[in-house]
Amino acid sequence: MxxxxxxxxxxxxxxxxxxxxxxxxxxxxxxxxxxxxxxxxxxxxxxxxxxxxxxxxxxxxxxxxxxxxxxxxxxxxxxxxxxxxxxxxxxxxxxxxxxxxxxxxxxxxxxxxxxxxxxxxxEHQIKRERIVDSISKRRIAGKDLGGRRQRVTDSQIRNALHLVQSGQPTAQVARDLGMSRATFYRRSRALTD
Incomplete structure (x- = not known):
């Protein structure tokens, strides 16, 4: 059947x-x-x-x-x-x-x-072309492409440590870097060890 x-x-x-x-x-x-x-x-x-x-x-x-x-x-x-x-x-x-x-x-x-x-x-190929074109135009214009944020460098962590040592609140400095306070502490310890 x-x-x-x-x-x-x-x-x-x-x-x-x-x-x-x-x-x-x-x-x-x-x-x-x-x-x-x-x-x-x-x-x-x-x-x-x-x-x-x-x-x-x-x-x-x-x-x-x-x-x-x-x-x-x-x-x-x-x-x-x-x-x-x-x-x-x-x-x-x-x-x-x-x-x-x-x-x-x-x-x-x-x-x-x-x-x-x-x-x-x-239709699938046209949609793909539009996406590639949009990304290319955003890249040329210097606009954000989304995705994972760029990694915070050791130099940025050192500069942030100087701010904390000069009296800035750790939570605010970490937030400005785009990370949690715990991550900031961990990265700071790794630099000083």
Missing amino acids: AKLIGYARVSTRQQSTDRQEADLLAAGVRRDDLYTDHGVSGARASRPQFDRAIEAIETGDTLVITTLDRLGRSTQNMLAFADELRARGAGLRVLNLGGGDVDTSTPMGSMLFTVMAALAQM
Whole structure:
């Protein structure tokens, strides 16, 4: 008997698959046939629950996903995967593709899937170009790029020690350096030892 196998994925542990799961269940996927990866990038070749979902697929079954980007990042990989499913006698159904369901077991669905996979890859590449361009412009303008703060140098610790010795409150000096008082004490001891 043909089954619907559902797959949901989020890239970070802070994200939720609730909406994807609700859509998959509403599409007829049974909870027992729903596989979910948390904190797994679509760029990774191995995704534990995705691999389990693929193992569960038998001839006549259909893999159901909510959006195309749940499968992966490149058009080539997505098309190869759709061909692999087709060769196994299984189908692929994308719920939110172009405003409606797309089923790759039909010629029209297969064609639409190919076009949408290419568009999804293009969208990913355009987004990446924008991010790289934004970082480049911020770097040229001398603006903060975010990320981990630069390390406080030994010279800065020595200067801060002079401030403390001249009567400045240790907590304030440490705060100005962007560290806790305990870290300031530890770094100061390391310099004087």
